[in-house]
Amino acid sequence: MKKQGVLLCNLGTPDEPTPKAVRRYLAEFLHDYRVVSLTRWVWCLILHGIILRIRPAKVAKLYKSIWTREGSPLLAITQRQRKKLQIMMNDRFVEQEYGKHIPVEIAMAYGNPSIPKALKALKNQGCDRIVVLPLYPQYSSASTASIFDRVAKAMKQEFFVPEFSFVGDYHDDPLYIKALADSIKRHWNQNDKADKLLFSYHGVPERFSKGGDPYEKQCHKTTELVVKELGLQEGDYLTSFQSRFGKEEWIKPYTDATLETWGKEGVESVQVVCPAFSADCLETLEEIAEENKEVFVESGGKRYEYIPALNDDDAHVEMMLALLEQRLLK
Numbered sequence: 211m212k213k214q215g216v217l218l219c220n221l222g223t224p225d226e227p228t229p230k231a232v233r234r235y236l237a238e239f240l241h242d243y244r245v246v247s248l249t250r251w252v253w254c255l256i257l258h259g260i261i262l263r264i265r266p267a268k269v270a271k272l273y274k275s276i277w278t279r280e281g282s283p284l285l286a287i288t289q290r291q292r293k294k295l296q297i298m299m300n301d302r303f304v305e306q307e308y309g310k311h312i313p314v315e316i317a318m319a320y321g322n323p324s325i326p327k328a329l330k331a332l333k334n335q336g337c338d339r340i341v342v343l344p345l346y347p348q349y350s351s352a353s354t355a356s357i358f359d360r361v362a363k364a365m366k367q368e369f370f371v372p373e374f375s376f377v378g379d380y381h382d383d384p385l386y387i388k389a390l391a392d393s394i395k396r397h398w399n400q401n402d403k404a405d406k407l408l409f410s411y412h413g414v415p416e417r418f419s420k421g422g423d424p425y426e427k428q429c430h431k432t433t434e435l436v437v438k439e440l441g442l443q444e445g446d447y448l449t450s451f452q453s454r455f456g457k458e459e460w461i462k463p464y465t466d467a468t469l470e471t472w473g474k475e476g477v478e479s480v481q482v483v484c485p486a487f488s489a490d491c492l493e494t495l496e497e498i499a500e501e502n503k504e505v506f507v508e509s510g511g512k513r514y515e516y517i518p519a520l521n522d523d524d525a526h527v528e529m530m531l532a533l534l535e536q537r538l539l540k
């Protein structure tokens with residue numbers, strides 16, 4: 211029987227909220243062809259000549275505003291998810307059924323802890339079968355597939371490649387949908403329901419959808435299933451896309467433009483949930499909770515609330531456990 215291990219992956223984050231650390235992180239991230247696929251020499255000129263000279267100082271300030279005593283929220287939350295998942299697995303999974311204890315490691319596609327290091331840690335614990343769970347509910351080539359590439363690259367120099375099982379997406383998983391819907395209901399119990407519920411997902415270039423990336427469709431499906439569970443009617447909610455980067459067209463409608471229109475049209479209150487993010491991070495805590503609040507209020511809106519990501523909620527970790535149970539061999 212094989213010794214199995216689990217690798218939880220997320221996108222990555224700088225080691226410190228300083229221009230130097232942010233530059234290092236962005237350089238690794240933005241060199242990935244899955245993320246930006248312009249002709250290499252053209253992109254390298256833009257990236258090294260402009261972006262990596264200007265963006266790190268600006269973005270480091272934003273990271274400083276969300277940094278915690280445990281470090282970057284994205285990493286701190288992923289560490290908490292790992293800890294809870296390991297405890298739940300130890301409690302629930304009968305060791306004899308799976309051969310041996312199943313270790314859980316975390317890794318980031320860019321920055322630390324790196325995918326090669328985490329895979330080495332699993333290998334050192336004797337794992338010869340690894341389930342990789344990218345914590346991206348909706349598949350995208352810029353997120354999920356880049357993890358696939360990095361896992362494969364880490365194995366390139368190895369004589370022995372373990373057996374891998376790779377989770378592609380869980381955008382319509384019933385436990386994920388229920389956990390999301392319950393988190394929204396919880397928010398409604400603690401704060402009154404707003405005029406509108408905005409489902410804001412990380413955006414990708416339009417080119418992705420045209421090329422066959424199912425991300426946009428999967429985002430709409432997630433919204434459809436959650437609103438069904440919540441009993442919302444058309445007009446009560448909308449799906450939008452945030453975090454635009456660069457000059458090309460990204461999938462629409464844009465989150466900021468939607469909030470501006472709603473504010474101007476007299477919508478008084480809005481609640482925003484970000485189902486593409488399994489952990490709170492710069493894109494939710496700063497862009498959504500702060501920047502976009504300003505957009506809405508300055509356009510005439512009165513009440514604006516961000517509904518936190520599922521983070522290390524029990525229901526979220528239970529969902530991870532169920533996804534793994536479907537893939538771990540007995």
Ligand SMILES: C=CC1=C(C)c2cc3[nH]c(cc4nc(cc5[nH]c(cc1n2)c(C)c5CCC(=O)O)C(CCC(=O)O)=C4C)c(C)c3C=C
Nearest residue numbers: 221222223224245269284350352353412414455491492493
């Ligand atoms: C350059 C284009 C980008 C694409 C395409 C993209 C897709 C994408 N990203 C996430 C998740 C996250 N992105 C985060 C930050 C972030 N994203 C981009 C660019 C693209 N993302 C940049 C340049 C940054 C860094 C911040 C900045 O400079 O603006 C994060 C947060 C990381 C953190 O440290 O908190 C996450 C998470 C997904 C899911 C996705 C495709 C669907």
Ligand SMILES: [Fe+2]
Nearest residue numbers: 241254257258
């Ligand atoms: Fe380069």
Ligand SMILES: [Fe+2]
Nearest residue numbers: 221412453493
């Ligand atoms: Fe991103």
